[in-house]
Amino acid sequence: MTSKGRGDEPDEDPGPLSIFACEEDGPGDGADDGEQGGGEGADGADGGADAGAPAPARQRRRRRGRRLLLWTLAVLLVLCGGAFGGLLWITNHYASSVERIPNAFPTVPASEQPPAVPHTGQTFLLVGLDARSDRPTTGKDAEAPAWRAGAQRSDTMMLMHISADRKSVSLVSIPRDTWVPVPGHGKAKINAAYSWGGPALTIQTVQDLTRIKIDHIAVIDWNGFRALTDAVGGVDITIPRTIEAKGDAREWLAGTHHMDGAEALLYVRERHGLPNGDLDRTKRQQNFLRALMVRTMSSGTLSSPSKLTGLLGTIGDVASVDDRLSNTDLYDLAWSLRDVRPDDVHFMNAPFGGFDTIDGQAVVLMDEGAAGVLWNAMRTDRMDAYLAEHRTSTDTLGQDVD
Structure with a gap:
């Protein structure tokens, strides 16, 4: 890039x-x-x-x-x-x-895609890759394309819904091992869609699964978050209980840790030492994003020209977006979200239906009934009501994150 x-x-x-x-x-x-x-x-x-x-x-x-x-x-x-x-x-x-991704949307007929619902906000698909840079140790100067056939599987997938009144944002993680139909390939883990068909097949898979029209896609390089974290002076993340070292996973002591970019990257990548594996990993990723957002809004970054320049100078190393998202769209989106605060941003996992082993693969099953209620709330811009009703759900990100 x-x-x-x-x-x-x-x-x-x-x-x-x-x-x-x-x-x-x-x-x-x-x-x-x-x-x-x-x-x-x-x-x-x-x-x-x-x-x-x-x-x-x-x-x-x-x-x-x-x-x-x-x-x-x-x-x-x-x-x-x-x-x-x-x-x-x-x-x-x-x-x-910020790199633009061409041909990011599926070319199937509109009649086979979910219809856009007017006045219901915008929905982004966020796809996280564990490495997209030619220099993954720095997260800078990402020159590799966002996708090459068979080269990568998505490490993270989130639906981000921005309400029509621009007063709240909801992010729902779909664990990468979730077992779903992938158009043209039968059933597979959802992260295989990115490997097989890049952004277009990934969007088509998620739209078929949720019946939600995807407005835009952003491909995010987790390595780049190292530089972004350092640009805001690190983040504070609280670990509620000590997690013992297991295999290659390190020990995490209970308490609040001020993490620089390198340590934060270890935090979001790890899953083998966590009780619920990939499900806990997605919560860690959400917890990190929440901490980064709080830090950005409270550290003076947005009110200091020099800090702001350093922060924005790393954005192009972190994300690529579809070529339908113009610079003007980025301006308008940023301006429309000017009053959103951390408490207005909500994180959760797609409803969990259990673990299984299929064709020798350990997979995550989705609770299709509960997920249908969630997808309908997102589709109709009723996420605030949904979250009020499900605030005690274990799928919703709380303050205690292992």
């Missing part, structure tokens, strides 16, 4: 982003005025202070003044726009560095 725009000077034209940062005109137009209409005023001021200075010195002072003006503007935009508003000023430099 090729990064774009990471070396850009901060006084590059911020483009259309600034018009979204405040509800009344100002910061966006003000930046233009400072660079254009305000230029004469700046020259006039220099004329008094620098009357005897050589012309090159006056020009350097004006350039420094303009850079200071734009950095000040960035801070004002953050304060004006809230947590996500700060993203809008600088996203224009980084949105294009």
Whole structure:
């Protein structure tokens, strides 16, 4: 994956982003005025202070003044726009560095796919790969394509539903060993769909399973989360009880751990030392994402231009998205979610129906009846009501995560 725009000077034209940062005109137009209409005023001021200075010195002072003006503007935009508003000023430099996935959607006739239900929010399919980078030890400079036939199976799969009113987000993990029909291949573990047919077959498999129309897909590199975790200064994760070392799995002592990227990656990958194997692993992944979100919102990252630049500079190393998701869509999505807080984001597993061994493979079974109720709630944008009714379910992520 090729990064774009990471070396850009901060006084590059911020483009259309600034018009979204405040509800009344100002910061966006003000930046233009400072660079254009305000230029004469700046020259006039220099004329008094620098009357005897050589012309090159006056020009350097004006350039420094303009850079200071734009950095000040960035801070004002953050304060004006809230947590996500700060993203809008600088996203224009980084949105294009997020790799787009072509041909990500199934080509089967629309009549064979779930119909889109108007005014019911958006649903993303998040697919996590254990390694997508040519340099997996750093998670940077990911140059390998998001999918090559037979090369990878998805390590993680989540449905992320964003409510129509943009007040809540629900993420439902489907364990990678879940036994499901894969179009054209009979029944198999759901992660095989990515190996056999990439994003398009994975979307088709999930749509057939849930009857939910997938609006967008994001392919996430877990290795890249190492850099992302370090960019926010690490995350705090509490382990409720000591987990003994087992095989290659390390010991985890009870208590709160401040994890850097390398330790967090060990935390989300491990499953052999956990009581419920892959089910507990998906909860760890959700717990990590929750901790990362809390850290990002509470560490000053979104209100510090330098921290924000470092954070966004790693996003392109972490995720690829379908080519239907334009830069403008990314801006609009970020802005629409500006009021969402960690308590508004809910995590759970798809309803668990038991373990089994099929064709010599250890698999996870889904409770199809309970899952049908969940999928209907997501399809009709009634996840808040569903979660209120199922808040005590063991499928819902709680505070105690092994």
